[in-house]
Amino acid sequence: MRIRMLVSHSRRYSSRPTGAQSAEASSSYEIPLSLEEQELRDALFRKRKTDWKRRQGGQSFLDNLIVNIRAGAGGDGCAAFHREKFKPYGPPSGGNGGRGGDVYIQPTPHLTTLSSVSRRIRGEPGGNGQGTWQNGRNGAPLVIKVPLGTVVRELARDDPRRAKDEWEAEQEAYEGLEKEERRKKWRERRWVHYPQYEDDNVERSAFKEAEWELYKAEREIRMQRRQRAADPIFLDLDKIEDTEKHIDAPLGQPRTNHLGHLIASGGVGGYGNPHFLSATNRSPKFATRGYDGERITLSLELKLLADVGLVGMPNAGKSTLLRALTGGRAKSEIASYAFTTLNPVVGVVRVSEDGSFVGGGVEEMVHEETSVEEERDRELMESGAYADVRTRNQLRLDNGDDGASIVETFRFTIADNPGLISQASENVGLGHSFLRSMERSLALAYVVDLSGPAPWDxxxxxxxxxxxxxxxxxxxxxxxxxxxxxxxxxxxxxDEVQAARKKLERLEEYVRTNLVVDGRVLDVIPTSGKYSQNLRAIVQTMRRYIEEARATSISGNDS
Incomplete structure (x- = not known):
């Protein structure tokens, strides 16, 4: 009730008096707020912001997405003849159509969410051929940039979420048509005729022979597409591809720009009428149209790549602990109600040689209060306009504005995730979103509330x-x-101190008895994220785990 009264007062007296009443009104209408009242008002505003994020349905952070992709369609060939002075009947001069643009997928460390990926992606079509032997241009390749840690799967043919591929979509267009109507529509999709020569072309033996050759080539394309569908796409984009030029590459060889992984090939362009020139057909008056690009449906699943993942119930203090460990730069939500953190946040901890540490910039931050200019830059970055731009925190580190003078010798990342509750594995609460993000952590740390009645439960x-x-x-x-x-x-x-120590002893006994993994007992470290107590012990222990995990990973790869 007190918070509601504060908000009503601020709204009622927010209008500014004018003229001579200004001084009197300001002195009589202003209500000074105590420190406690200001904290209550700030807490209300933070809660309203989090409620707003809940109502958006998770639009600020997206870790699971179904994407329908169409590569660019090939351009049509041209049926034309060369004309110039004193040569009214020149040779066939129609150009070929350009190839449709391919679609690639590429991981980048500068994205933290799949919200920048459109649900419907269309490649650039190839240009149509023109007269005077002018071929159409090829469609530019389209690169889909996704965060590191994205798993790409092509949906199976029996999945109801899957859209029809290019051949199934064409077959659907012929349903309900008679044989002659179907043949006529097929020809409309395959052939380009010189003006007023369509009826004459279909009666000529040269056109029938060309149509038969086209049918055989198309059958081969269908078989190749069916073979590719039998081996669906599966990509685990957990690292950046090496694009450096090989040391033994020939001198003068240009450096190729790595576009990523090819997921959909563009359609083949059509042939111009010079392609059908033969000894028996000196004046071909038909050309072919381009084919549609490949159509696939992909499932994108983001699994954050963090060294240590914090696992805990709602309100266990994970966000407060992350802020303390990262020097306050990991700006996750903190409040006194459950599910304050709705989206994963990953912060960086930098450790010096003597064991001291300081929080680094936020490597992966989902939501943050920004100014108008920063919000505009963020929208441009997420839209892909300049997705490789460095973040503000990375620029701060480059400029030396890191708030510490330590010499960094070790760095690792810590992930704060939404709270886990009972039946989270059945997707209750924020279950699957939480568990997906924790799956790839090198180590997990249980965070329990020691002030609660039973932290062992x-x-x-x-x-x-x-x-x-x-x-x-x-x-x-x-x-x-x-x-x-x-x-x-x-x-x-x-008495309270003694009760807390007994509770800690019971927790340690429970861990020694029940949490033994491969003959190793989990460490129990008491701390206070709010007051930054005993944080160095946590950092040193985490560092030991990460060094062991990285060494095991390197030795496994070498073998």
Missing amino acids: EINVLREELEKYKPGMSKQARMVIANKADLLGGDGNA
Whole structure:
């Protein structure tokens, strides 16, 4: 009620008096707010912003998307004849149609969400051929940029979400037609006739022979497309492709620009009428049209690449802990209600040689308060206009504005994700969105609320949901962070401090008894993210886990 009264006062007295009443009105209408009232008002505004994000349906962050893709259609060939002075009947001079643009997919580290990817993607069509032997231009390739960690799957033919491919769509257009009508429509889609010669062409033996050759070539294309559909696309875009020129490459060889992985080939362009010139047909008056590009339906699934993932129930203090570990630069939502964090946020921790650390820039940040200019730049970046532009935090680090003078010797990333609840493996709450983002972390850290009645029960729920979602996933857990352990420092009532220490001892006993993975007992580290207590122990422990995981990964790749 007090918060509502504050908001009503601010609305009622926000109008500005004019003239001589200005000074009197300002002195009589202004209501000074105490520090507590200002904090309540700020909390209300933060809650309203988070509620607004909920109502958007997750549009600010997207980690699962179905995309319908069509490569560019080939251009039509041209049926024309050369004409110049004193040569009224020149040779056939129609150009070929250009090839349709291919569609590629490329991972980039400068994107953090799939919201910049359109659900319907169309490649650039090839240009039509023209007279005087002018071939149509080829369509420019289209590159779809997605975040690192995106898994690309082509939907199976029996999946109801899959759109029809180019041949199925054409066959659907012939349904319900008689044989002659179907043949006529097929010819309209395949042939270009010189003006007023269509009826004459279909009666000529040269045209019938060319039509038979086209049919055989088209049957071969259909067989190749069917073979490719039998081996659907599956890509795991977890690293940037190496585009550097090979050291043994010949001198003067131009450097090719890597476009990514080809997922849909453009349609073949049509032939101009010179293609059908023969000894028996000296004046071909027909050309072919271009073919449609490939049509595929892809499932894009984003799995964040973070070294350490924080696993915890709602309001366990994961966002507060992430802010403390990253020096306050990881701006995830913090409030006193459940599901404050709706989208994954990944922050960077930079460690010096002596063990001290400072938070780095946010590598992957989903939502942030921005100015008008920053919001415009963000929209341009997500639309793909300049998706490779460096982020503001990366520019700060390049300019030396990192707020610390330490010499960095080690760096790792920590992911804060939406809270996990019971039945999250059945997609209750924010379950699947949370679990997808945790699947690729090198190590997981359970974050429990030590001030709660039974933090060991929270660990049991977290472990069970991880195992239900993916068997063996709970083995990635390396430590238990007992957050909100403020009373262990001795500040407070003696009975409360003693109760907190007994609760910590019981938690450690539970971990030693029940959380043994491959003969290894998980570490239990009490901390307070709010007051930045015992953070160095967390950073050093995480660093040890990550070094071991990276060394194991390198040795596995070498073998």
